[in-house]
Amino acid sequence: MRPKIIMHNTISLDGSLTNFCVNMELHYRILGTFNADAHLIGSNTAKSGLDLFLDTIPPETPKNKEPPKPQLTDIRPLWILIDSHAQMYNLLHIFRQYEFCKDVIVLITSKTPAKYSEYLTSRHYHIIRSGTQHVNLNQALEILHKHYHINTIVTDTGHTLNSILLRQGLLDEISLIINPVIVGQNQLNVFKTLSQSIQPNQLHLLKSTPLENNSIHLHYEIIKNQMDGISS
Numbered sequence: 001m002r003p004k005i006i007m008h009n010t011i012s013l014d015g016s017l018t019n020f021c022v023n024m025e026l027h028y029r030i031l032g033t034f035n036a037d038a039h040l041i042g043s044n045t046a047k048s049g050l051d052l053f054l055d056t057i058p059p060e061t062p063k064n065k066e067p068p069k070p071q072l073t074d075i076r077p078l079w080i081l082i083d084s085h086a087q088m089y090n091l092l093h094i095f096r097q098y099e100f101c102k103d104v105i106v107l108i109t110s111k112t113p114a115k116y117s118e119y120l121t122s123r124h125y126h127i128i129r130s131g132t133q134h135v136n137l138n139q140a141l142e143i144l145h146k147h148y149h150i151n152t153i154v155t156d157t158g159h160t161l162n163s164i165l166l167r168q169g170l171l172d173e174i175s176l177i178i179n180p181v182i183v184g185q186n187q188l189n190v191f192k193t194l195s196q197s198i199q200p201n202q203l204h205l206l207k208s209t210p211l212e213n214n215s216i217h218l219h220y221e222i223i224k225n226q227m228d229g230i231s232s
């Protein structure tokens, strides 16, 4: 068994993930309504977030090198980072400093540089190693469910991971906040690398909610038995 995965993005009217101003407060407020056990974060998203929001990297403190003490009353989500290529080397303490993060689980592969594995183990980050060139998502998700009791995951990912999750049949729901802005030729489509199309009978609308500033929230369920017959 694997956890349910809800993809969540804020996009422009023409489907772009970037090159417009995302209302972060709204983005995370809607994301919070899913009460997910964990957030799944792509390494490019993590790295670009630091570049975007931090002028300088805060230093790692001795406390950041230790795992937080588990508390039964702590209902904050775990953050799961897919980072087989060590993009967050020497940067993960920023996640531990973030008040909304319970702790970090890093998904890596058998080919992940040893230096990164040593960095992670010396700081007691949870590690799941699966796959060779890329993380074996199916296998990692089963471990997350079995060993970490994670039932629901919400994503914080860009077009790459969105497309892979959908292609591998691992997405269960799609949540999109649509901003009334058209990016035009500089758009980066939310499923840019998806090679197949998804038809109306494969998506069931769960909710459509008008939001402030003429934005709208759309929430779809992906109909799984219809996905089986998908053509590339």
Ligand SMILES: NC(=O)c1ccc[n+]([C@@H]2O[C@H](COP(=O)([O-])OP(=O)(O)OC[C@H]3O[C@@H](n4cnc5c(N)ncnc54)[C@H](OP(=O)(O)O)[C@@H]3O)[C@@H](O)[C@H]2O)c1
Pocket (backbone or CB within 6 Å): 008, 009, 010, 011, 016, 017, 018, 022, 041, 042, 043, 044, 045, 046, 048, 049, 082, 083, 084, 085, 086, 087, 134, 135, 136, 137, 156, 157, 158, 159, 160, 161, 162, 164
């Ligand atoms: N508007 C929004 O809601 C929103 C939200 C999130 C991100 N963004 C934007 O999206 C952009 C980043 O998007 P992105 O598509 O470049 O990156 P991404 O989805 O954040 O990261 C790519 C991820 O895919 C993994 N990956 C690649 N191929 C894989 C495979 N075959 N199997 C398993 N995992 C695989 C990579 O893992 P490895 O590291 O192990 O290779 C990496 O973790 C940024 O500009 C960010 O600002 C926008």
